[in-house]
Amino acid sequence: GCNFSCEGCISTVVAKEMNEQSKALEHLTPLQIVQKALKLECDGIVFLMNDPLANFYTFLEVCKLAKENNLFTGCSTNAYFSAASLDLLSPYLDFVNIGIKGLSNDAYKSCGAYSYKPVLRNIELFYKKGVHIEIATIHKKGNEEEVVKIAEYIKSLSSDIPFQLMRYLPIDNASIADEPSIVE
Secondary structure (H helix, E strand, O other): OOOOOOOOOOOHHHHHOOOOOOOOOOOOOHHHHHHHHHHOOOOEEEEOOOOHHHHHHHHHHHHHHHHHOOOEEEEEEOOOOOHHHHHHHHHHOOEEEEEOOOOOHHHHHOOOOOOOHHHHHHHHHHHHOOOEEEEEEEEOOOOHHHHHHHHHHHHHHOOOOOEEEEEOOOOOOOOHHHOOOOOO
16 A cells, blocks of 8 residues: 555556455565565565555564564655654665655645655655665656756765656556656
């Protein structure tokens, strides 16, 4: 799941629309997840299509158990959570990929959130706490200036932070008119 509802979200199919009874899903406890990772000789555990906030305490338990077993932990997230949640989670996270929706309240309101400021605060907190961060944002027709501003913001924090620019693909009911060409 996710605490956002963004138009054209690529995670929609997995995080919101998949039936809980789907045979593609395997229901495991945090301990079973860590045991499976160890059995498969994995280096770590990463949550990608499910924002950690949607199942925060389960995610936190997986991370704690993974650390106890010398596994790396990481996630993709919109980073729209409290500083207190970040404080609980950060000691157990090695890396995080944060998706920035934009640098305006309007960009976040379109996803059902109030403000972009908690995300910037959390990027800076993760950075200060030594968690490896990467930033991802979507290039949509017409948001070129905002993409540049996001890149400038990241560089002002550290030029060592990787920046992933993803081409907007219209999923669900999103408008195809917003999709930039490959050349763009």
